[in-house]
Amino acid sequence: MAGRDVAGRDAAARNAAGNDAAGNEGDRGSLTVLGCDGSYPGPGGACSGYLVRGGGATVWLDAGAGTFAALQLVADPRTVDAVVLSHEHPDHWIDVDSFAAWRRGAGCGRPVAVYAPPGLRNRSYFGGDPTLAWHQVEPSWRVAVRGVEAPATGGGSGLLLSFCATDHGPPTLGVRIEHAAGDRSAGLAALGYTADTGPDWSAEELGPGIGLLLCEATYTSEHEGEGRHLSGRQAGGLAAAAGVGRLVLTHRRPSTDASALEAEAATEFGAPVEQAAVNRVFPW
Secondary structure (H helix, E strand, C coil), rough: CCCCEEEEEECCCCCCCHHHHCCCCCCCCCCEEEEEECCCCCCCCCCCCEEEEEEEEEEEEEEEEEEEEEEEECCCCCCCEECCCCCCCCCHHCCCHHHHHHHHHCCCCCCCCEEECCHHHHHCCCCCCCCCCEEEEECCCCCCCCCCCCCCCCCCCEEEEEEEECCCCCEEEEEEEEEEEEHHCCCEEEEEEECCCCCCCCCHHHCCCEEEEECCCCCCCCHHCCCCCEEEHHHHHHHHCCCCCCEECCCCCCCHHHHHHHHHHHHCCCCCCCEEECCHHHHH
């Protein structure tokens, strides 16, 4: 299927302040971790969710349990230009309902675009609510997201999201995020997100030039084969094969030893790796 562009201009009016302004410095992008626990949230934690900023746009990437509470600590929810949900497992989307309830209570006018694979909208209590504008996306599609109040020039061209299918149970979308055409001259690398995937997938599907790969690593190597997820060893090998610049591990099962996971990933990657943690910010 040829790539397909979907305009991502549906959003509430911006009311940015404090952390919102800090997240969009110049032409560079940032990724703020809202949650990173795999399958269920550990004590004081949250499931998968990330706030991605760049080009004057703000994207909420996955909305697992606990991530809307975390989002409110780092941004005004009105500044979210689009929500992207990778698949229908609740640890990746359930808080979009909390977001919709908040928007309804706050009296937000214009709906926010929600991009999701087939079938997920039907699982949401707010699948038909006017606070959200749902869009079904498929592998190989592209979505352009532009901040409603982004400047016309100078870092305001928005973000371009490209999708690919991963090796998981329900339809699951990995995402490549890059600065849109107006910012490419700056030579900025792209951000890649594996979402959930098993080992029968390559990060090369995200395309070349991935400066930072946010890669799931659910458990250590002795648990390989227990589910369609990656171990730290497999995540490191996958990232090395794709030639990415930096590797950030996420979706760690709360019962998995973090140091062991990091060690085996670094060995296969051939360089130090980093781990996602709530409120940690990664430039890209």
